[in-house]
Amino acid sequence: MRSVHVARGRLLRGLTALVVGTAGVAVAAGPAAAQDDPGWVDGWLGDVTVGGPGAPGRTVPLTLNSTGASQPRVTIDLTGLAGVATAGFPDYCVTQGTSVTCPMPPTAIEEFGTLTGTIPVVFRPAPGAVDGATGTLDYTALGEQTEAYAQQATVTVRSGPDLLDLVDEHLTGVEVGDNLAVPVSVVNAGDHPAVDLRLTMRFPVGLVPTNYRNCRYGTNQSLATVMVCTVRGTFAPGQRHELRGGLGTTVGPATLGSKRITQVVEPLASAGPLPSGVKLRSRDADRALRLRPVGTALDVLPVEASRADGQTYLRGVHGAFDIVATGAAVTGAVGDTVRVTVGLRNTGPGVPDGSISGESVGAFLFTPPAGVTVLATPPGCWLSGDEEEPETVPATWYCNGPGSVFPAGTTHAVGFDLRIDSLSGAPGEVQPFQRYPRVDDDPSNDIAPVTVN
Template identity: 75%
Template sequence: MHVTRGRLLRGLTALVVATAGIGAAAGPAAAEDDPGWVDGWLDDVTVGASGAPARTASLTLTSSGAAQPRVTLDLTGLAGVATATFPASCVTEGTSVTCPMPSSATDEFGTLTGTVPVVLRAAPGAADGATGTIGYTPLGEQTEAYARQAVVTVRSGPDLLDLVDEYVSGAQVGESRSVPVAVVNAGDQPAVDLRVTLRFPVGLVPASYRNCRYGTDQVLATVMVCTVRGTFAPGQRHELRHGLATTLGPATLGDKRITQVVEPLANAGPLPNGVQLKRRDADQALRLRPVGAPLDVIPAEVTGPGGQTYLRKVQGAFDIVAQGATATGALGDTVRVTVGLRNEGPGVPDGTVSGEAVGAFLFTPPAGTTVLANPSGCEPRGGEEGVADTPATWYCAGPGVVFPAGASRTVPFDLRIDSLTGVDGEVQPYQRYPRVDDNPGNDAAPVTVG
């Protein structure tokens, strides 16, 4: 699954709404005069000192069953710290502003959700570290109103923000994609030199630049750390001309998220932990060029130093093979069977985005046998308690969040032979991730004891 910047905010808002709406949302037996409810959320905001571009904050407004849903804002707490401007649909009276539910609001299962953009700019002379507040109260006709507050902080200095948030469908193994790299300085001071850190999940191969270093992390992703020289003026957009060429290698499979983080070099954080970074031979340097006129207002969707390019459902080839076993013994004997899965590749199942289990398998012992010990990483599931000859199925976790091509995940099981039924056991993947592979006929294998 993937998460956009806006979707994260909406998710937080939904949590607030769900909490506030308990007992208030209309149900089948609700009275006809139920006023419904209105709720909203505005995050705390940091703006650059005087001379920096303004920042756009999103006030998310939600409502169900309410007449004239709106939000009133009290700007008294911003005096001397910041100014705020609102859409033309809002009505201003002194330091009080009232904004209706936006006409662009979406209706999902009877709940309206809209976004009111609030453009904030540091007041002239506001000192570094100055703070102010915006009070806001979502309400409707006869609804219960809940007053809230957001803090606005002024900071002086460079403030690099990443501008990339792309979603790509139809990418195919073997092709080269141009990954955008773009930044803007939202501070009031120039940034001199910066660091860009990118992470390419397993299968993706970025181009080589002489001012970058490369390494592989514990989940086989390529980490790329680049030192980019130059002066990045307030409000000025900079980008990598033609983008960063990235090849989708044979290991590419499923959803892929390429992340990037930009930082002023002077106060950049520590390098990625556990990654040995080395330079590559390259004829070119990664340079970020100024593009267009400086921005006077930073858009609402640009919120921080991190960005992403998301590749959806790359249909790479792969084959997961179940590894069964055969053991021979007499009644009362203990025999060992080693069972599991092997990834014949070339694609590499990768659960770093979805959180899905990768390389996990299920093992059902042959009827008439008893597992004598719990192997590490495995646990019984199912089986009918008190019913003879009904073995539990064992779940065994995968090797990690990636299942490399050519790798196996096997577990030894010690089985006591209680009866010779001739009914085989079986081993198979816990689930077909990220899809049924290219040879499903070998996804299950028998386990025989006789």
């Protein structure tokens, strides 16, 4: 093998040159690297429906998002709206013919490195626009050196009444025993008056609404009170109507956790089917629910007026309740098959309610006693845990809850058939799968033993 000898001085000079050269590359690469990441800009404008000529304008949000981009903006092409609708923009936007350019709004908020702004766009029907006419609005969000993506929203003219709900309330500090004044407020976004309307409201379990003689009431599968009212009157275009003083609602002892009171308004002549699976009945009442006009008719509807449904959200009502684990104690000999019935009981008065999240409540975990074999998994239950857990970890079964609510005074129990292999093992246990919506008022009874002797 041929050996190569490099003098120490030559080696040091070479290393010095390499270090200097590398540093030069790093310095030169800095601006280039920055230019390689121009950031991104994105925009969103949903499809829009406006009333016919004579309807109030509709304010619709055009959302602009940007991360790390220089001069984020959106350009809008109005050519496709000709004869269908007009679009108005804030003063900070620049209009040239049928093209509009809007920078990131001065009210934009930065969160987690992303800048988000909302540009209010006011749409109106064009003079002479006919029912069913459609047009398009093309828009492109971009920044300096970012890749531009063209998007399109469809604008449709619909003649006739168009009732929108104006309620979006969020309440905190609500307690059991309170009497709430739930707002009810609607506006007609159409070009024709609405003669009579239907108001449909849903009050989750625990919330008790006032009785009105022009309303019918029922209870759905999640124990919510469904209230359907026929409200007489003429609701002119752009005119807001409200229930004076709000709709009285009692926060009863069954109320627990966060609640969402929903409401939907529809012109009576075109209202959809009544809520399914609910038997509606009238209740004794000394007055009717009436909506009164408020102020003068609006020429332009606010951005909040966008849907036929609204909500009043109650955050975290504390409510008292106690979930009790129900264990079991059975006897038998080795080789026998015995049945244990285990589960949970809600002694109330609060009712865990998972209807907002859509999850099942009242689920539990069952760990059998040592020395037994579960012969079959009952419906609604399955073996829980990681298959790679060591054999020293007891097998545990998860059992689903009874539904979206766990009524006070009820028990959710499941039977397991066990074969006794030995009688010297440790007891098993049953406990809630989760403490929902919080740890209850007596955690000491949340775990119960299961024994085989």
